[in-house]
Amino acid sequence: xxxxxxxxxxxxxxxxxxxxxxxxxxxxxxxxxxxxxxxxxxxxxxxxxxxxxxxxxxxxxxxxxxxxxxxxxxxxxxxxxxxxxxxxxxxxxxxxxxxxxxxxxxxxxxxxxx
Amino acid sequence: xxxxxxxxxxxxxxxxxxxxxxxxxxxxxxxxxxxxxxxxxxxxxxxxxxxxxxxxxxxxxxxxxxxxxxxxxxxxxxxxxxxxxxxxxxxxxxxxxxxxxxxxxxxxxxxxxx
Numbered sequence: 001x002x003x004x005x006x007x008x009x010x011x012x013x014x015x016x017x018x019x020x021x022x023x024x025x026x027x028x029x030x031x032x033x034x035x036x037x038x039x040x041x042x043x044x045x046x047x048x049x050x051x052x053x054x055x056x057x058x059x060x061x062x063x064x065x066x067x068x069x070x071x072x073x074x075x076x077x078x079x080x081x082x083x084x085x086x087x088x089x090x091x092x093x094x095x096x097x098x099x100x101x102x103x104x105x106x107x108x109x110x111x112x113x114x
Numbered sequence: 115x116x117x118x119x120x121x122x123x124x125x126x127x128x129x130x131x132x133x134x135x136x137x138x139x140x141x142x143x144x145x146x147x148x149x150x151x152x153x154x155x156x157x158x159x160x161x162x163x164x165x166x167x168x169x170x171x172x173x174x175x176x177x178x179x180x181x182x183x184x185x186x187x188x189x190x191x192x193x194x195x196x197x198x199x200x201x202x203x204x205x206x207x208x209x210x211x212x213x214x215x216x217x218x219x220x221x222x223x224x225x226x227x228x
Binding site: 035100101108 | 145146147151156157158159160161164166205209210211212213214215216217218219220221
């Protein structure tokens with residue numbers, strides 16, 4: 001079975017631009033979660049989608065948004081980029097997104113904002 | 115709010131020796147899961163071991179075992195017979211409530227000396 005894939009792997013943007021990151025979960029997984037990883041803040045939960053619905057959201061500004069498609073693929077969008085948005089964005093998928101389900105992580109998208 | 119604390123930023127171990135990574139957590143929930151994740155330099159996060167709070171027996175996965183002290187809210191990871199491939203960043207994480215959101219500690223960088 002193919003693992004979680006994320007595209008693109010690397011992105012360079014400038015302040016004020018917007019960006020869209022994509023995540024394809026493991027086949028059969030219906031839950032997709034997004035995390036931001038930075039040296040200062042560590043790993044922080046952004047949001048979780050299940051069956052095309054946002055089920056849980058972290059403490060991030062409204063510039064961060066996401067969606068999930070009927071095939072469970074997910075995208076996250078960051079508008080009006082700030083320097084502080086530079087980070088590794090990790091996507092994780094699980095079967096049903098309930099507590100105890102193992103989450104499988106993708107390789108991440110490294111976003112650099114100049 | 116859930117918190118996970120990893121107070122040691124770095125540790126080093128001699129190959130073939132045993133090392134213990136510390137983690138404490140705080141939650142008001144009675145049912146929860148605890149995890150250790152490994153993030154090698156390639157950045158793909160993988161699950162090392164999982165422990166359900168209701169299970170008194172400490173989880174074990176080959177060379178990896180945990181010491182789960184529920185009353186003390188402590189969850190340490192023991193790596194026996196350390197190998198060069200164990201060098202990575204290790205994150206302790208908790209999962210509470212009905213969903214799959216993970217709350218991570220800051221992580222610890224483990225180096226293995228040949």
